[in-house]
Amino acid sequence: MREISFTQALDEAMAEEMRRDERVIALATTRAPALENEFGKKRVRFTPISEAAFTGIGLGAAGSGFRPVVHWGMVTFSFVAMDQIVNQASKIRYMFGGQADFPVTYRCTTGGGAQTAAQHSQSPYSMFMHLAGLKIILPSTPADAKGLLKSAIRDNNPVISFECSRLASITGPVPDGDYTIPIGVADVKRAGNDVTVVGLAYYVREALAVADELAAEGISIEVIDPRTLVPMDAEAIRASVRRTGRLVVVDEAPATCSAASEIVALVTEDPDTFHALKAPVQRVCAAPVPVPFSPPLERAALPDQTRIKTAVRRVLEGAAVAV
């Protein structure tokens, strides 16, 4: 299978969906020359830096028959548009009794690790998960990114596509032609028996690297990628934990009220899964600080393979691991 980058995969999804459905339009503060050349400036708009307005424009155009894809740039800038996200997009369908659909996709980059400092290194997934009414995708591979973004654009609801900055240039196999990845279905990225590690975005890769390394010690790690945060495929995670009895969740957001917290709650409040637990669960999250700039400080703030390994060993304490 051909290998392309995460960014190329997302670009392909955009072009293919715009080709497939002329009601798909793009709004962004940066120009997209390839899309402009193919689809014209009517459908590919570059906007003033007016996040509140173009977030609401996307919603209004969605309620008027179009399928806008709105790019906030970094998630940081979405905070300027919070009224349109929190009060409007997340509530508009239910509040009006389901009388219209709002097929709008909001894209943005997330995450730290690139020395972009406090404002531009955020992973505030859970702020948006908390708003009933928004679907949220968070892919970790080029193939998932393309398939999930295509599903998001075809979905008849507001969907947020969180696209991890540290994944932008990574490459991976991507199928040729049209395919989608369903929203709301987790993926087992590596099967294992001793510990379930749920990773988010970049930390799926880090979890896989740890799984490779610890396999040499006879520790068998199952790596699960939720891929979608709303709706969360809780059953896939629970089923894995019921087999392994051990859970580590890795998320580069701070732990408080995080996606990691939600995953832990979904696992532990399920009686069968709770009773299958052999050790307290572990969250590996960012330190509760604004992400600092200087590389040693930033590294200290964010999860890494060492911390994941420590957490894995902690949930295995006292366990006799088959060699």
Place this chain on the structure above:
Amino acid sequence: MSSGKVELVEILRKMILIREFDQLAIELRKARRIHGALHPYVGEEAVAVGACAALRPADRITSTHRGHGHCIAKGADINRMMAELFGRVDGYCKGKGGSMHIADFAIGMLGANGIVAGGMPIACGAALAAQLEEAGGVAACFFGDGATGEGEFHETLNIASLWKLPLLFVCENNQYGAGNAVESVRAVTDISLHAPAYGMPGVSVDGNDVLAVRDATGEAVERARRGAGPTLIHCKTFRSLFHAMRDVPPPETRSADLLAAWRGRDRDPITRFEDYVTGSGIVTAAEVLAIRGQVKRDLEAAVDFAEASPYPDPKDLLVDMFAE
């Protein structure tokens, strides 16, 4: 703009219906028969009715927290509006929205909105859709003087003008942003002056003169339909009653002289228009009485419809969250 009798009678009927709907809603709320917060449109009827008289059914509008007038002016069914105020399943939003969130997408009414200026970007999106559809559609956003203090107002004016969107900015300057008089919170009280800063025409009209509002809107609609872009229409009117009530209306703090001046027969948008159409011999006094009688009966029927409709079943709590 020329006006036929049928159109003028309909304008009068809608203004009376809005007035009586909200007066009735106040009584129903005081009697605890309906729920939540209520923002009456009394005194501002000429803005919604005048502006919507210049729109086609397929044109789209967004409204505000004070939205009953815009719904009725755009052609909403008062039975379903009333059922929504009663929180019943036959309400426009199946009881999920209430007074502040009535919408009827089938008639291009994209929703009242509890956030000041919150509907403006959404209307701008509807205008973008209309521009892309190339079918001559326009969108209009209603907003108050208070919305001019919000960033969404300025952002939306700029984008609409930059992209020459078929959008009408209809400002109903009712002199108050919640409890604050406009001159106490705005450096510039002539809202139309914001228009030239964004490269679009701005006009100020007497917002209590329904035909003046209709004609100003009509010019803006014509401009928008031919692709020349948005217009800001500043309608100077008056919030005759309070900002909002819950169980009881709040005490009136404005001077009796001020209220009397705006509520006078020659200034109130309804009596003034009524006197115009009867005085010019277009409509007889008997016909006005008949309109008022019909409005009263229609509203009684709306209350009956609402009360006959069941409350939503709690088992349907999660219905309508996500589209298939």
